[in-house]
Amino acid sequence: MVSPAVALIGVFIFVPMVLTIWLSFHQWSTQTGFEAARFVGLRNYEDILGPISVGRDFKRAFLNTAIYTALSVVAILPLSVIFGLLVYQSRVAGGQFLRTILFSTYMVPMIAVALVWSKLYSPSEGPLNQILFWVGIGPQSWLSSPDTALYSIVILNVWQQVGYFTVLAIAGLTQIPSSLHEAARIDGANPVQEFFGVTLPLLRRTLLFSAVIAVINAVQVFEPVALITQGGPANSTNVLTFHIRRVGIERAQGGLGSAMAVMLMLSLIVVIVLIFSLARQKEERA
Amino acid sequence: MNAMTKIRMAAFAATVLTPFAAAAQDVELTYLTHWAPDTVKLLEEAASAYSEQNPGVAISVRAVPFGDLLTTIRSGGSGDGPTIASIYDLWLPELVRDGLVAPAPDAVSGEVTSEWPEGIAAAAAVDGQVYGIPNEINVYALNYNKAMFEEAGISAPPKTWAELQDAAAKLSTDGKQGFGLINSWAAGVVHPFASLLASNGGALIADGKPQLDSQKALETFELYETMIKEGYTDPAMGTSDANTTGPFLDNFVSGNTGMIIMANWWESALRAGMGDDFANIGTAPIPVGPSGDTARSISYSWMTVVNAGAEDAEQAAAWDFLQWLDGPDSGENGASAMAGILQSMGILPSRTSDVAAFEEALGRPFLEGYVSSLENARAFPVVLGGQEFSDALQQVIEQLEYGQISAQEAQQNAQADAESILERAQR
Amino acid sequence: MTAMSPGRRSLRRIRRRTGNSLLFVAIVAISVIAAFPLVWMLLSSLKTPAESMQTPPVWIPSTPSLTAYREVADVIDAARSFWNSAVIATVTTAGILVTSLMAGYAFAKYRFRGRDLLFAVLISTMFLPPIVVLIPLFRMVTYMGLDGHLFGVIVPYLANAFGIFLMRQFIAGVPDDLIDAARVDGASELRIVFSVVAPAVIPAIAALALFAFVYHWNTYLWPLTVLQGNTEDYPIVLSLGRLLSYNRGAMNTGLVMAGATLAVLPPLVLFVFLQRFFVDSIVSTGVKG
Secondary structure (H helix, E strand, O other): OOHHHHHHHHHHHHHHHHHHHHHOOEEOEOOOOHHHOEEOOOHHHHHHHOOOHHHHHHHHHHHHHHHHHHHHHHHHHHHHHHHHHHHHOOOOOOHHHHHHHHHHHHHOOHHHHHHHHHHHOOOOOOHHHHHHHHOOOOOOOHHHOOOOHHHHHHHHHHHHHHHHHHHHHHHHHHOOOHHHHHHHHHOOOOHHHHHHHHHHHHOHHHHHHHHHHHHHHHHOOOHHHHHHHOOOOOOOOOOHHHHHHHHHHHOOEHHHHHHHHHHHHHHHHHHHHHHHHHHHHHHHHO | OHHHHHHHHHHHHHHHHHHHOOOOOOEEEEEEEOOOHHHHHHHHHHHHHHHHHOOOEEEEEEEOOHHHHHHHHHHOOOOOOOOEEEEEHHHHHHHHHOOOEOOOOHHHHHHHHHHOOHHHHHHOEEOOEEOEEEEEEEEEEEEEEHHHHHHHOOOOOOOEHHHHHHHHHHHOOOOOEEEEOOEOOHHHHHHHHHHHHHHOOOOOEEOOEEOOOOHHHHHHHHHHHHHHHOOOOOHHHHEOOOOOOOHHHHHHHOOOEEEEEEEHHHHHHHHHHHHHHHHHEEEEOOOEOOOOOOOOEEEEEEEEEEEOOOOHHHHHHHHHHHHHHOOOOOOOOOOOHHHHHHHHOOOEEOOHHHHHHOHHHHOOHHHHHHHHHHOOEEEOOOOOOHHHHHHHHHHHHHHHHOOOOOHHHHHHHHHHHHHHHHHHHHO | OOOOOHHHHHHHHHHHHHHHHHHHHHHHHHHHHHHHHHHHHHHHHOOOHHHHHOOOOOOOOOOOOOHHHHHHHHHOOHHHHHHHHHHHHHHHHHHHHHHHHHHHHHHHHOOOOOHHHHHHHHHHHHHOOOHHHHHHHHHHHHHOOOOOOHHHHHHHHOOOHHHHHHHHHHHOOOOHHHHHHHHHOOOOHHHHHHHHHHHHOHHHHHHHHHHHHHHHHHOOHHHHHHHOOOHHHOOHHHHHHHHHHHOOHHHHHHHHHHHHHHHHHHHHHHHHHHHHHHHHHHHHHHHHO
8 A cells, every 4th residue: 555655766866865965985076877986985065165165055054054044043933923914803804814815825836926026126117116116225135145135036036935835824823722812811801911822832843843844845836936036146156056956967976865865854854853852841841 | 348448549649640651651750959939941941942942851840948858859769759959059969979860961961061160060979970960059158238228327338347346237227137147947947157157267167177166256156146136136027938038138139138148049039029129238248257368158059969779760850851950051141040049030141151151140249249259158067967066057047146155155056066967967 | 919090900901002003013014014025026027128227116007018928938938837847846856746645554563674774865965955966967867867857856865754754654643453454355466555544644645646736847956957958858947047138238128027927826725725735734744743
């Protein structure tokens, strides 16, 4: 019964995963068969962590990915809770409508998101700088400056993803028994106290789940970089998915690319374990 | 269940994959390029003209964005990829090393050696063996906006770096940049740099060894540093996208950039974007640096190669088609069909007979400046690891452009990177 | 608690009313911001090239025209791309449904040695970004002769951890009696999965189908890698990337925006009509997980 799924996942995920690890210790041109790989020990790792361009580019891509991921998660989680509360409340109309609008952005292919936002960000013909001008803020460089390009991509990611996480937050909110809210109100809690005393603690599991998914989604950023910025300007938007593909497939340096992929995998394991243990620690304290 | 999956797959394969099966005696060739649709149409017309003369050979053209071209060629090495691909000469050594491109038959390599200028033919060969038929050649020159020059009271394009800085200073007023530097696109960053370096008497690589530690290279890095510090150039106005267009082009088209070093192929883009204002654009030699004696430039060529994984019959048909396409019988007035297509984009053909056939057209004002730069142009170094070398140098130059490192640091990093990359490419 | 005086109560009502209108304003504002990029995309697709290049930007096209859409049809074979997207999304989704139902049923209703460990191992692949296995997977698919074809895009993704997880959650809630009764009637296990269990978890199947369909309609990295420039087989998202190569800077913004609008429509329409299923599935996975 499980064999089709196990066979497929085994062949197309576990086998290449093991191969990635194996290749990371080899010099191998992606153009040749696996048998052509030559064992080089830890040299690929030394190269990607070293001071020459291979190492600088990788470390920069790693850092960019980390910043991008952290900012995405930090922006998405609070927004998803706020938006979730707006949808969930029943005092004024429009909640369902907001949910539809927010979630529909999640349906849009990332490639279209990237194309549209590249036009929104256009320094002269784009509407964003025009709007800023109306409210008295000078034009921003958005994608054309290394100081702002990565943040600009974070913004478009948050825009696309926040709807999904809002629905997750709503799901979490519906699970909180209304008796707890009533009890808090009877105790004289104001809405702010109620939020921090009842709502937030009970949303912890949802937020934990959201955080993990948001991290996984964020490290996969590819389309805006591949299509719009090519990792630039000055490497400021070079992220791992783009960089690993460039090294491993375009330059055919399969061993180096695999070593980078292994580093990504290890870091993800560390981050996910950290998120879970952080949550568990809090749970124990609570 | 496994049986079910198999049936499902087989049924799927039967329905979806059938169109790919071809009749045995016919040859189907695919031609991969990054050209725009209007140019692709011209190529398709040429291909059908060939098919009429050679029934049984069908040629289809596939176009992908420039940014995807190398990856597509690389991943297409297994036999299912395109039969013919248009490539940038820098990519050839690695494609040869990985066995992706087929050596040219003797007849073809003989023709390439005899009918093309020596330097261009050399770029289509590795260790003496010809692998491709060269077609376009591109060279760099200084493009400037005459209307902006007039407004700023500058009478002639700059001949030296000092004049370049002077002109840039005068042109850099309220939101306009005197001199445009491109970023986020390797060739757009590295080629203009290499052209300036060449005009300062230097080179990127000589005898397979990087030469970026020279005084001439340092002066070039310092030129960039000055341009940035003085505000003669605004990097934010120079970004490019995966298709080698974007703000750097828009800003030159809309008269926000006074001067820029670019290659002749962008004529069609400028014409399309500027309309009548295109007449304002002048072409001048690269300004000469303090250690240089004459205006030099950098050139690079493109060629068509044949997939080594293709069937023998396909390879033979592909070479025959390419020989015809690039030969003197396929176009008008003794020119090749390829040259006609290239000229539609403002690109210089490289076959000696094509240059002669298009002599008149090549004398038009915009192109003339480029054609005359060809004489003193050096081919961009084609070496193993060339693309990676180019990418690394691009990063260093961009860091300098955005004020993240000094000219000295840029020079040190660039040389160290280049040494390590070229050394690694050999092992 | 003491009863509030009438004055305090009305003050409270006023406060509540201003609070409500603030809330409403917030909802409207967020909706507008969220919808803005898509609205801009639609508006831009109707502009003339000159309007697209204007500074400051034109907001509403003066003479909306569909020229850009016609141009899209010139540049890419849109019908073929849509068909390719539909084949990729449909076949992959069908595969995922079959494998997930079977595996989900086994993990929910069977007891076998190593079950929980196997489940955990399979589920862990949910956290693996595709780039980690991209390089060798690409090579493997080439070995199998599937590169350059739609088949190569589809086959590696016929099973996934999320689907198995979702199905296990839902099938666990199907009463054992129902399954036992079918067994007593002599039904084979495969028959039980598809004619007893599946009908009992229709909402989950619908949700999984929608998610898988939209995901594989939108996915970009893998088809880009495996199709290697075989543009005939490009799904619409890849063809959209190709549009950019015909785009000289700002000049053809309309063309790209028209292409984007076309590509966005199918998943968006699907969502608007079937929103309920999406939301329910998120609720069930988010909370039960």
